Amino acid sequence: MVSTTVDLTDPGLWALPDTPALVEELRREAPVHLTDTVDDGPVWSVLSYQHSADVLRNAAVYSSESGSLLGAGAGQTPVGSGRMMALTDPPRHRELRSPANPFFSPGGVRGAARSIAELAGELFDRAVEQGEVDLVDVVSALPLAVMCDLLDVPEKDREMVVRVCDIAFLGRTPEERRAGHQQLIPYLMHQVMLRRTDPRDDLISMMATYRVRGKLLPVEDVVLNLDNIVVGGVQTVRHTAAMGLLTLVQHPELWQQLQRGEVGMDSAVDELLRWTSVGLHTLRTASRDTELAGRQIRRGDRVAVWVWSANRDPEAFDRPDLIRLDRSPNKHLALGLGAHYCIGAPLAKAELGALFSAALERVSAIEPTAPPQYNRSIINFGLDHFPVRLTPR
Template sequence: MTAAAKDRAQRPTPALNVADPALYAHGDPLPVWRELRATAPVHWNDTGVPGEAFWAVMTYEPAVQVYKGTNTFTSERGMRLGSGRHGVDAAAGRMMIVTDPPRHTKLRNLMNSAFTPRRTAQMEQTMRDVLTPLIDEAVETGVVDFVTDIAAVLPAAIVCHIMDVAREEHQAFTDMTSRAFGANLGAEGGPVSVAASTVANAKIFAYYARLLEQRRAAPGDDVVSTLATSEVDGVPLTDAEIVMNCNGILLGANETTRLASAGGLLALIENPAQWQRLRDGDVSPDSAVEEVLRYTSPAMHMKRVARTDTEIGGQTIKAGETVAIWNPSANRDEAVFDRPDRLDLGRTPNRHLAFGMGSHFCIGAALARIELRVMLQLLVDRLSGAELAGPVRTMHSNFMWGVEHMPVTLLPK
């Protein structure tokens, strides 16, 4: 047996594959994560596919170590497990999320102009204007799919605002993003859904190209204009770099808020006493938002690749090996969070990892928090409660964790 083979044989390798999407679409991951935190907090996860094994990080402190270890781990080999090497290589060093410092920091500084506290606060009224009629119409309709009819509409509208998409094009843009991300992440992987996702993604990239052409000709006060007129180290960004980073904003803004909103409402339906605490003012909306983020943890994993040999959670990680931080499990680590499987809207402290940590901390975190706060406030202000009106379907994905179909009846006050 070679030294490498002997080393692999000695690694802690539970029989369960935490990267199997079926666990999240059809099973209950909570007891699985709980067992792994107790017995194999950092373990070698063999997916059964050659070249796709990885170290799974299930607990909080090792997760923080990886997130903060930008000198030890690289993001330029992709952010998610199973990423196609060709696409990752094309984006590495060009798309912010798969770029390491110092270039990552420079790209982030450019894009921060779209997410300043002043600009995000200004969007709060826009959020209310979008959500209020949606909730009122849902009450009148009776049964609605909260995910597609309400939760998915708000983040798409805000992305349109950030990119200054013409109002008459909002619906078409929202439909494209829904098909691109919903079909790809929420389906069983059948050929129809994959084809729909591919076509929708191509249309989105073509739309970005048209936006970029317009902004180069007449720059405005939006993120596309900022990218189109900026330089990094004295060199303008290429069209491909701008389009990739626009898509990064769209993916981050759409998925996290949609899934946290839907998962948050489901959690409140299942925990009516917590809904009452929020209604009575016993907990602040900001505290409620943080707990919803921890409890739902939409970004299931984040991938890194070791630059050098290192040690995480008592395990030796070899240079070139993949590490995946399992965010929802780390956010339920009993060593950090008291009764972690319990929804507690007043939880404090609440140092969750729903937005990651370190240099790659989610650039749109402040915006997502405001969106969730407005959503929760309007639900509490305008409803007496909500009831499930049919079976809930969770996503068939090991990357995003959450609900993709949730029929509900919203009850008026």
């Protein structure tokens, strides 16, 4: 059995400069390690691309129902188990996903692309006028606004919803973030009840009136799934955009490459998703005894796919230590794989492309005015603050 004393669940680990070399050494030793974690007990850590893909594709053996993320504590089952998209396996997973699919399909996103680009442009116009800004705040505003549109939040409520979401997603402590969710969930529940009797053409109405085998989903289940969609939609874009811009600041040759139009934005977004891999891990639980990379996995064992490591595996990517904005193919796992591939992937990519394009069109230089502050999260690793001075283009 290959075990390691390195606790990959230590949130302080991922901002250290020597972490890439450490993870590479662990992966070379073995693709699967048994990790003793402080909060979650023994966890199988999957570090290679191929074995990560094997786990993510095989929902029949590696279940999401007992939790999709580390941090809940050993033996703890999440509240939404079997009720939320993120915490169900097929076929139930497909049933919960169906009503939301039309709002995140490539066709639907293409229809909204112009308004997303316009909003991103407005955000950077204001940022350039201010001169000195926190880029985390700038990029966070876009997914929040887009989510309000998807939910069709009434104009009179938008300021409140954005403020509550700011607390839920950007709060400085877990207690602050929890308080934000405790305000958001009652609001969503109220809206679900209203739209069951007066549905509109929006995501809340679709989820609220959707029937599975002839029965409406319980209100609590609708709210849990909406809250999960909002969290995922905002956090992935926020952290990838901020970390992506930091990457471009740290590698000015890439910024110039994009400004000269030498690389397409679609491939650049995919490479920045791979490189940043802000969703560091995905958790599964073995539903039966199995074998993985020669390791005996027992029923009930927890298996953590370390996406960050898989996306830097030289067996899957040519020179993964280099940022190649034109990398092709680029089958990264930053947005998942298999049944749980991110439902909002087309929208997230459209928002990221719009934010990067708006910055490139309006800004000639981004100068940090203080060191960026990394968060302490293994769920969405990114920046709490990125203070910069923007020079207009």
